[in-house]
Amino acid sequence: MTGPLQIVLGTISVLFLIVSSVLAYRAVRAMVRIIRTGQPDGTRFGPVKSRLKTLAIESLGHTRMLKWSAIGAAHWFVFVGFYGLFLTLVEAFGEVWNPAFHLPLIGEWSLWNLFADIIGTGTILGILYLIYRRQKDHPRRQGRKSRFAGTNEGRGYFVEAVVLTVGVAILLIRALKVSSDLTDAPAWSHPISGALAAILPDSPDLLTVVAFVKIVVSLTWLVVISRILNMGVAWHRFSAFFNIYFKREDDGTVALGPLQPMTSGGKPIDFEDPGEDDVFGRGKIEDFTWKGMLDFTTCTECGRCQSQCPAWNTGKPLSPKMVIMDLRDHLYAKAPTCSARRRRPRRRRTTTSSSPPTSRPGRRATPASRGPTTRRRTGRWSARSRRAGSSTPTSCGAARAAAPAWSSARSTSSTSTTSWTCAATRC
Ligand code: HEM
Ligand code: SF4
Numbered sequence: 001m002t003g004p005l006q007i008v009l010g011t012i013s014v015l016f017l018i019v020s021s022v023l024a025y026r027a028v029r030a031m032v033r034i035i036r037t038g039q040p041d042g043t044r045f046g047p048v049k050s051r052l053k054t055l056a057i058e059s060l061g062h063t064r065m066l067k068w069s070a071i072g073a074a075h076w077f078v079f080v081g082f083y084g085l086f087l088t089l090v091e092a093f094g095e096v097w098n099p100a101f102h103l104p105l106i107g108e109w110s111l112w113n114l115f116a117d118i119i120g121t122g123t124i125l126g127i128l129y130l131i132y133r134r135q136k137d138h139p140r141r142q143g144r145k146s147r148f149a150g151t152n153e154g155r156g157y158f159v160e161a162v163v164l165t166v167g168v169a170i171l172l173i174r175a176l177k178v179s180s181d182l183t184d185a186p187a188w189s190h191p192i193s194g195a196l197a198a199i200l201p202d203s204p205d206l207l208t209v210v211a212f213v214k215i216v217v218s219l220t221w222l223v224v225i226s227r228i229l230n231m232g233v234a235w236h237r238f239s240a241f242f243n244i245y246f247k248r249e250d251d252g253t254v255a256l257g258p259l260q261p262m263t264s265g266g267k268p269i270d271f272e273d274p275g276e277d278d279v280f281g282r283g284k285i286e287d288f289t290w291k292g293m294l295d296f297t298t299c300t301e302c303g304r305c306q307s308q309c310p311a312w313n314t315g316k317p318l319s320p321k322m323v324i325m326d327l328r329d330h331l332y333a334k335a336p337t338c339s340a341r342r343r344r345p346r347r348r349r350t351t352t353s354s355s356p357p358t359s360r361p362g363r364r365a366t367p368a369s370r371g372p373t374t375r376r377r378t379g380r381w382s383a384r385s386r387r388a389g390s391s392t393p394t395s396c397g398a399a400r401a402a403a404p405a406w407s408s409a410r411s412t413s414s415t416s417t418t419s420w421t422c423a424a425t426r427c
Pocket of ligand 2: 298300
């Protein structure tokens with residue numbers, strides 16, 4: 001069954017896999033490094049058993065999201081489809097070379113086939129519903145009242161398009177296996193794709209092409225998110241698990257109740273006799289704990305906090321969502337300088353902690369004034385930093401004049417909560 005078409009598309013798939021895996025590895029490594037620049041918060045690791053239990057209940061059971069009924073149910077299918085049908089991506093790498101390929105051991109197993117059919121269909125219906133809701137709640141319809149006001153909608157569309165395309169490809173591949181007589185699984189194990197097969201041709205080559213499209217779309221998604229670390233709507237599907245595991249209360253209850261003691265460097269501040277180096281509050285992004293940074297990273301920009309916020313709902317330019325988005329964007333724009341400063345030998349540390357790193361005492365860093373070491377260490381990042389800084393309005397006044405009300409609100413909220421100099425745009 002392997003002809004020239006299979007050889008060409010199979011080779012491209014393997015090469016693309018290698019490139020995207022390298023980029024993804026580097027992105028994850030960078031993200032972990034960035035989050036580790038946060039202040040310590042040592043209380044969140046144990047007890048492992050109870051934290052794992054909460055993780056399993058809240059993620060698999062979607063106990064929080066199902067409070068939003070239909071959206072929670074739709075998201076559950078997309079969620080289960082992403083991890084549960086990961087093996088269909090592995091199988092696609094075989095199918096692109098040989099359309100008759102099945103996963104070893106489980107490929108022809110009826111229960112696996114039934115699972116793939118049901119969850120594949122659920123993924124398509126789930127994402128269609130989420131697409132519908134994003135349009136129904138769109139700012140163009142609801143204006144400032146929309147929970148998506150200020151959200152980066154383009155990223156949401158991209159993520160939705162990828163999920164939909166991959167879901168459709170999964171069903172099409174299964175249906176083409178039936179129509180091309182390439183499966184021995186019983187008919188009851190593929191009820192939906194079996195019905196779809198009735199309108200599809202007997203064409204193993206078409207199966208190869210669909211498998212190729214599935215691979216290319218999945219890997220393109222991987223490459224895009226590897227280049228955009230502040231794309232919470234995509235990254236949350238990995239980071240949300242850590243977010244739940246490391247939640248404040250180890251028994252799984254919500255983080256409400258009395259205020260936590262103010263800490264500096266992970267230790268509570270003694271207000272009677274504060275340490276000389278104690279930092280009060282958060283004046284710059286490095287003052288946040290690593291958990292705070294993980295929280296920023298995981299924000300999906302769903303706008304639920306914004307829609308509950310009394311300030312936002314009474315017309316004030318303050319939105320919790322936009323504060324979180326700005327902090328996240330600023331973190332990923334500034335992180336290269338923070339990471340470089342962390343790694344640089346002590347004698348080269350020449351600035352106060354509130355200023356960007358410099359190569360000489362008393363001088364602010366500019367591209368020209370930074371020494372060769374700094375330039376080398378941060379150069380790899382500069383394009384991304386610029387992108388992160390330019391893609392969204394920040395405290396640097398990058399909001400465009402014609403931006404809608406919530407964009408300028410976003411800029412205002414950032415300014416009002418931060419006092420740093422943006423490392424990305426250097427303004
Ligand atoms: C425990 C893990 C997860 C949690 C807590 C979580 C939470 C959320 C939340 C709160 C939203 C916003 C929903 C809304 O706008 O109404 C969202 C959106 C989304 N999630 Fe997750 N998620 C998780 C894992 C995943 C996984 C594994 C996937 C895999 C595909 C995924 C895919 C999506 C997509 C595609 C959207 C965007 C939906 C839209 O366009 O409106 N999530 N998620
Ligand atoms: S911070 Fe707000 S916008 Fe972000 S995920 Fe949480 S509720 Fe949604």
